[in-house]
Amino acid sequence: MQAALKAGGAELEHVVKWNLYVVQGQPLQPGFEAFQKFWGRRPDPPVITAMFVSGLANPDFLVEMDAIAVVPQ
Numbered sequence: 001m002q003a004a005l006k007a008g009g010a011e012l013e014h015v016v017k018w019n020l021y022v023v024q025g026q027p028l029q030p031g032f033e034a035f036q037k038f039w040g041r042r043p044d045p046p047v048i049t050a051m052f053v054s055g056l057a058n059p060d061f062l063v064e065m066d067a068i069a070v071v072p073q
Helices: 002-007 029-039
Strands: 015-023 047-053 063-069
Touching (some): 015 029, 029 047
Parallel strands (some): 015 047
Antiparallel strands (some): 015 063
8 A cells, every 4th residue: 555655646644535345254353453553653544434345356355445645735
């Protein structure tokens, strides 16, 4: 995620929305814990939306995420 943000001229602090897609039957808590560890002590965490899905494009994947960042001019 950081590499994709950097390629667009953004940093983690520019993320305003984070989406977490979790395959049904998998727990949400580890995903939130991973985000908290990743975000660290930065202020103003983004809005996080988590949703259960029946499957992902690659059947071996259990979790997918995307983010929306707003980069100031």
